[in-house]
Amino acid sequence: MNSYYLTELESQLLNNLFDKKEHGDIYRLGKLFSTESSNYFYDTGTGKVLLLDDEIYKIMDCLFDRNNSETYESFINQSVSISSKSIQEFIQVVMEENLLQAPKLNKLYTYNHYENLENMVDNNLSQLILELTGKCNLRCGYCIYNDDYIYNRSFNNEDMSQTVAKKAIDYANEHSEKEVAITFYGGEPLMNFGLLKWCIDYSRKTIIGKELTFSLTTNLTLITERIAKYFAEVPGLRIVCSLDGPEEVQNSYRKYVNGKGTFSEAIRGLKHLVDAFSGTENSISINSVLAPPYNYTKIESINNFFENLSWLPKDTNISIGYAAEDSVPNKEQHIQELSNDSKYKTKQGSINPLWIWQKGQTEINEKIRNGSNSIYASAAEESLLKIHKRFIFDKPKDFYPFNGCCIPGSRRLYVDTKGDFYVCERVGLSPSIGNVYDGINLKELRKHYIEDFSNLSSEKCSDCWAIRLCSQCYVNCYTKDGFDKNAKDQKCRVQRHAAERELSFYHSVYEKTPYKLEYLNDIEVY
Known part of the structure; x- marks a missing residue:
């Protein structure tokens, strides 16, 4: 059997690639993925995506x-039926497009995480999050603050004092630049409504010459007509409303301490807010949690509920996601019940009914944002944006950002009821980075959230093709003592599956209805 005729340079390049395969180093250089009609290759080093014909796909598959x-040796001796022309085309494309050349990771890096960190922390605080109280009037079945959830604090009876709140707001004023957002958190922040009002009044009096905005997340049950009208009069206030769907869905997990369902009070509270904010765009959004059972019937019932809520403003931003891992008893059992039904499986073999449903809705609707209150648009947009706005270089760069991490102590700063500083309200148990009395402890911040995160992540990240598509941040990667490498490593497979799924989704939309993606050009990603 004759071998292919290759020039010395072509032979050297091909031999080098097979050598990388033998040593396991090639798998970090890119990823083959497919849509229903085509095969593609994502190149790690450049971020480029190539549409592959059948012959080139065979080479890549080898x-x-x-x-x-x-x-x-077996390849050049034609153990695989591929034309010489295709091999030469493959090599030419690899050379001209600078593919399969991703540099090895030195460290996760951005300028703002290293050289400019002190300046960012001192002068560019964007969001202050105040834990007004550890109290909550509900005991939702999937809540991360329940006693059974070991990765976070439990509910408590502590309220933030006015002294702590004042010092936190003063800190934000001193360490922010042109804009500052103040967010109220709990517990249920309305359990300390008096302090919430005081914080708004004090902030508006003292933070001068900056764009000041406010936000809070509420379970809605304590929203009265009077409170709603007050909120509507606060400039730049946005409210995230926790509501899971129709009565039977809401009441199955979102319950009072005594076990009573919350739907009636929550929907009444939402109506008060909608009436009070009438004519004000984007002031109200909704966050829903999908808890077991996971099936299309339930997802459709949630979607139909919001779409048919006639008084809810059209195109209200509604996000929905699964309950936090380990927050729901017997969650794995619920997922296992779906494992024998192929309609709930992604191409990667994972069980993900919500994703599959949202993808299907994107395909059948004329626009991503179509003026309805569907629960698919927010998640679809987020996934498409991730690919649309990805890093793309002509030549590979030795630049690998901090996965999905923000600048700790700058993008946001979480202040608990005692006045201690943490990087984020979502991270859970984690090392403090300072307090309202002494300010940021830059040494602790650098150690735990820059050096440890980068150094202890590098082993896995250096071998991962999805390193520039990874959205894993600090969430669930820490204990109170520091970075938990094993916890983060367990997220890697999920992140790779998500990246492959999103690449396939984006290019499927691009093939069939490219016009749906055009509006993404106008969205800024920070």
């Missing part, structure tokens, strides 16, 4: 299929 035992 290189990237872990179950394919093809070697350089």
Whole structure:
């Protein structure tokens, strides 16, 4: 059997790629993925995506299929039926487009995480999050503050004092630049409504010459007509409303301490807010949690509920996601019940009914944002944006950002009831980075959230093709003592599956209805 005729340079390049395969180093250089009609390759080093014809796909498959035992010698001796022309085209594209050359990771890095960190922390605080209280009038079945959830604090009876709140607001004023957002958190922040009002009044009096905005997340049950009208009079206030859907869905998990369902009071509270904010765009959004059972019937019932809520303003931003891992008893059992039904499985084999449903809705609707209150638009947009706005270089760069991490102590600063500083309200148990009395402890911040995160992540990240598409941040990667490498490593498979799924989703939309993606150009990503 004759071998292919290759120039010395072509032979050297191909031999080098098969050598990388033999040593397991090729798999970090990119990823093959597919849509219903086409095969593609994502290149790690450049961020470019190539549409592959059948011949080029065979070559790529020889290189990237872990179950394919093809070697350089067997390949050039035509053990795979590929034309010489296709091989030469493949090599030419690799050389001209600078593919399969991603540099090895040195460290996770951005300028703002290292050289400019002190300046960002001192002068560019964007969001202050105040834990007004540890109290809540509900005991939702999936809440991360329940006693059974070991990764976070439990509910408590502590309220933030006015002294702590004042010092936190003064800190934000001193360490922010042109804009500052103040967010009220709990517990249920309305359990300390008096302090909430005081914080708004004090902030508006003292933060001068900056764009000042406010936000809070509420379970809605304590919203009265009077409170709603007050909120509507506060300039720049946005409210995230926790509401899971129709009565039977809401009441199955979102319950009072005595076990009574909350739907009636929550929907009444939402109506008060909608009436009070009438004519004000984007002031109200809704966050829903999907808890077991996970099936399309339930998802459709939630979607129909919001779409048919006639008094809810059209195109209200409604986000929905699964309950936090380990927050729901027997969650794995619920997922296992779906494992034998192929309609709930992604291409990667994971059980993900919400994603599959949202993807289907994107395909059948004329626009992503179509003027309805569907629960698919927010998640679809987020996934498409991630690919649309990805890093793309002509030549590979030795630049690998901090996964999905923000600048700790700058993008947001979480202040608990005692006045201690943390990087985020979502991170859970984690090392403090200061307090309202002494300010930021830059040494502790650098150690736990820059050096440890980068150094202890590097082993896994350096071998991962999805390193520039990874959205894993500090959430669920820490204990109160510091970075938890094992916890973060467990997220890697989920992140790779998500990246592959999103690449396929984006290019499927691009193939069939590219006009749906055009509006993404106008969205800024920070």
